Amino acid sequence: MTGTPEPISPDARRAFEQELADLRAERDAVRATLQGTDADAVGDRADQADELQRADDTARLDARIAEITDRLDGAATAPAPSPDVIGVGSSVTVRFADGTKESVRIGELADDRDQELVTADSPLGHALLGHRAGDSVSYRAPAGPATATVVSIAAPGGT
Structure with missing residues (x-):
């Protein structure tokens, strides 16, 4: 490994960008449910568990968003594969x-x-x-x- 991200194909870049948009939309929907709760309201254990699950979901989504963003920000677009040597896209x-x-x-x-x-x-x-x-x-x-x-x-x- 060189320490720099491997180049990615235009198709993979589009797929990552679509996944990123989908994850951001999902994260925004989950966050909206968290922001819509009253911290002082008294709820039962099921409500508390549901709230913890939404917080965990938000953390998972944020981690994947960061991973994809880092991959996209650091990677150059891969050239077309050679007809003589096997590469991504061959x-x-x-x-x-x-x-x-x-x-x-x-x-x-x-x-x-x-x-x-x-x-x-x-x-x-x-x-x-x-x-x-x-x-x-x-x-x-x-x-x-x-x-x-x-x-x-x-x-x-x-x-």
Whole structure:
């Protein structure tokens, strides 16, 4: 690690900015419920527990907002990935030890809707970064050690 934040892709920047806007709106809604209470009012234990939960929610939201803000403030926009070396944004075809081939795209943020996405911080994604077609990589899969060979690298949106 260099101590400076890794560059992020334009898509990841937009996703972080959207998450930041959503978190700020949620935080404002939670804070409004905290400000709307009368500190001198007598309430039961359920009211007090609810108030503590809202305060905890606010602290959690504030922490995530600070984390995203720091990430966005300190990171440059990543250049387009090289067609020769695997980086964030690369589309890669790999052949696993059992002979099966799979095409994956290296991304920064998990997306349940994108079945081809492998995050850069996942074991396979991390192992692939910086490699070229023909390289073999080793990584730790849930079932144990695994290997894969890079068959090809395609430009983003390419085939």
